[in-house]
Amino acid sequence: MASFPLTGGCNCGAVRFEVTAPLVVAHYCHCTRCQRRTGTGASVNARAASGTVRISAGRDQLRAWKPPDGREKWFCRECGSAVFSSGQEFADPIGIRMGAFDQDPGVRPSAHYYVDYAPAWDEIPDDGLPRFGKDRRPWGKRS
Numbered sequence: 001m002a003s004f005p006l007t008g009g010c011n012c013g014a015v016r017f018e019v020t021a022p023l024v025v026a027h028y029c030h031c032t033r034c035q036r037r038t039g040t041g042a043s044v045n046a047r048a049a050s051g052t053v054r055i056s057a058g059r060d061q062l063r064a065w066k067p068p069d070g071r072e073k074w075f076c077r078e079c080g081s082a083v084f085s086s087g088q089e090f091a092d093p094i095g096i097r098m099g100a101f102d103q104d105p106g107v108r109p110s111a112h113y114y115v116d117y118a119p120a121w122d123e124i125p126d127d128g129l130p131r132f133g134k135d136r137r138p139w140g141k142r143s
Contacts, residue, residue: 002106007056009100010081015058017083019096021049023107026098030124031114037073037082041122043097045085046107050092053084064090071095 005018026046034043055062062083064072074084085095098105109129116133118124124131 002104005054006105007102008083008096009102010058010061010076010079010083012076012079012081014061014078015076015081015083016056017096017100018054018056019048019052019105020054021052023047023096023105024049024093026105026107026109028109028112028124028129029114030112030118032117033067033070034114035117035119041119042112042124043082044099044109045095046098046105048092048094048096053094053096062090 002022004022005020006023007016007018009016023046026044028042028044030042035041037043058076061077062074063077064074066072066088071085071087072090073082074086074090075082081100082097083100084090084097086092096105111129112118112124112131114134115124115131
């Protein structure tokens, strides 16, 4: 069981954050954007409950990239570590890169999203988790 607040940050320590309540869900994302952002075959992300993330240090070190059809990707301008994703201007819900936590965040990935884009060189394990092809939400795209 995780104890709160959960803490985490970027690789160089300039950006630090706290999460004050249990994370809502976690998942693997195999989309091409996550592959390029991380340099890996998938990214592991957790979603925080609304209003539970606080930047405890380095807010001025955060920079965002806003793709035309997606959520803002927040990273440390000093070391380049990917830390968060969010709506415009750091709005809820906030996704946190699970590798950014200092300790076990107490949640485990529950699905694989965008598996149609998974690279051939990174085989998705037979872990029993549900898999979704071209959309990360099994119920379809947001309106």
